[in-house]
Amino acid sequence: MMEIAIVGLPLVGKTNLFDALTAGHAATAPRGSSLEPQRAMVRVTDPRLQALAGAFEPPKVTPATVGYVDTGAITGGAFESGQVTPGLLAALRSVDAFAHVVRAFESDRVPHVHDSIDPARDAQGLDDEFALADLQIVESRQDRVARELRVRKDPALNAEAAVLTRCREALEAGTPLRALEFSDAEDKAIRGFQFLTQKPLMLVVNIGEEQVGDDEVERPLAAWREAPNTRVVSLCVELEMELSELPAEDAATFRADMGLPDEAAMDRLVHESHCVLGLTTFYTAGENEVRAWTTGAGSTAVEAAGAIHTDFARGFIRAETAGWDELSELGGYAGARDAGKLRLEGKEYVVQDGDVLLIRFNV
Secondary structure (H helix, E strand, O other): OOEEEEEOOOOOOHHHHHHHHHOOOOOOOOOOOOOOOEEEEEEOOOHHHHHHHHHHOOOEEEOOEEEEEEOOOOOOOHHHHOOOOHHHHHHHHHOOEEEEEEEOOOOOOOOOOOOOOOHHHHHHHHHHHHHHHHHHHHHHHHHHHHHHHHHOOOHHHHHHHHHHHHHHHHHHOOOOHHHOOOOHHHHHHHHHHOOHHHOOEEEEEEOOHHHOOOHHHHHHHHHHHOOOOEEEEEEOHHHHHHHHOOOHHHHHHHHHHHOOOOOOHHHHHHHHHHHHOOEEEEEEEOOOEEEEEEEEOOOEHHHHHHHHOHHHHHOEEEEEEEEHHHHHHHOOHHHHHHOOOOEEEOOOOEOOOOEEEEEEEOO
16 A cells, blocks of 8 residues: 655644544544654545446445555655654655645734745745755765775666766756656656655645645745646645544535535545556456455556456456446446447556456466
């Protein structure tokens, strides 16, 4: 399961966001603390999965999941001063992406650590902190590689030295590594460093209730919205946390009364999380279970089969494939086959978002 770390300054709503995502059912560290990060698995609300379940009527329906990590607050100079504990740093490096909560709401009760509200400044501040941490690793590794190359020739080390130079030049110019394109060989050379600025980023703009629906809120972050591997989403974390504590029907009624979108902001955030992680959702469906799975965008049928079970990939023969909407409308495989909607795909077929796969294999 892929994980997203929720990061940001103190008192911006990180833990409240975590509570809203998990409906308050996960243990969390005290607000603003630097204790060990807390983790939770969040189920993805998926109307397509429910439509398939309606067609197959299985006893078990299993949604896809996304993992979230509630981290301690990170302030300016935290990496240089040692405020970032080894446990926190390890958690930051091990996740697949970041959800950086930046504050846009006004409150006399909750002071801002910089005494003013500026989401773009705060977004850049943490990126600068991450860049500094990455630069320290790059410089240290460059020194080590240079020493090794003085005593022996090694094409792999030469290639690593070249990509490290690219990384250093970008970081020193203020460019996060997520904005660079790396070849497969370059990516393999630096993958083990788990650079913070190479991870995809989702900026979560925490707005006040009076700002809901105000498009101007995200205007200061327009440049971030256009940046590679970056998403921007705004929501009122306090409101969503309160709604998460209500029964689903009451929450829906409240949304309607408030003129809010039918889709819960937390559901939208989870779907944005899937986008920032670069995931494709596919399904398996049968009389016993309908299940959603995730794989990297561009994955082949055999790679998707491996996500289900390694035996499926090892003995892959073919995948019988149809769109979720086709299977739902036609009542299952028999109806799809009769209508000519069930396709036979081989190993190299690129799985499309919403595909339903019936894997044929032999081991």
